[in-house]
Amino acid sequence: MIKLTAQRQAILDMINQSNQHWDAELLARALSDAGHSIGIATIYRGLTALEKAGLIQAIHLGDKKRYERSDKAHHDHLVCRSCGSIEEFFDEHIEQRQRHVASQYRFQMDGHQLLIFGICQQCLKLSMKGEQS
Amino acid sequence: MIKLTAQRQAILDMINQSNQHWDAELLARALSDAGHSIGIATIYRGLTALEKAGLIQAIHLGDKKRYERSDKAHHDHLVCRSCGSIEEFFDEHIEQRQRHVASQYRFQMDGHQLLIFGICQQCLKLSMKGEQS
């Protein structure tokens, strides 16, 4: 149903060729660097259209919305408060329990978002180095 | 450490006397209706200060940040896509599993947010009524 215009194809390619969690602004810069200068409004519209078509998926992270490939299976995210890095995980127990909770509340679940915040392994190592004088 | 000024006390009271998940604007209107006309900047600053002091807790819901009492135990939220209502739940299995995942990834978790989206029981009932002509 979605029309894959040159601009939308460029956006989709950029996202599919990486494992990043892109926001609109970052994507605009990357596309510009790659030779595609696409208006920022077109990028926002393209992202919305591609998400609705199921070709990419999104997460809400604090203030901004971030997009990633949709060809990987569902997963949730560990977000580092120090460096901003995002790790992915999947836990079937958690997924199951969510369905269980929803059914308990007679709630027709159609999605969820689980963010775990903290400090990633890398940042922990760095902070340990820094502490010992 | 936090100084509970008249304005901050009014904000805190309003939140503590209810079970709502308040955003800044809603709170400003409610306070104004209750006779406290507090500048919107002061409300934002007050909410930030009260949260840092642990007197209220916050969740990020899409675009806006919402605040609720902190005297209730930790819980997560079921958010209705149709009416916007928020139900609360707690599931120890999910909490446990999160800790497990974090430790697997050597990730020092210091918080999390789980939002389950869908249609609440009420809205389901209403939509069924609407469907049968």
Add this chain to the structure above:
DNA sequence: GTCGAGAACGATAACCATTATCAATAATAA
């Protein structure tokens, strides 16, 4: 009690992510 430093306040400007507007262009259908 007076003084002064620092905290808090309120009005408002600024910020930033996102969406709306609109004229120009491209694609599609008749």
Add this chain to the structure above:
DNA sequence: TTATTATTGATAATGGTTATCGTTCTCGAC
């Protein structure tokens, strides 16, 4: 070809939040 419709890009507008700044409040030192 011509009419219709969708898409684009520049830019204005929106909405939530934060920054600025002059004024007011608080409170301990004197």
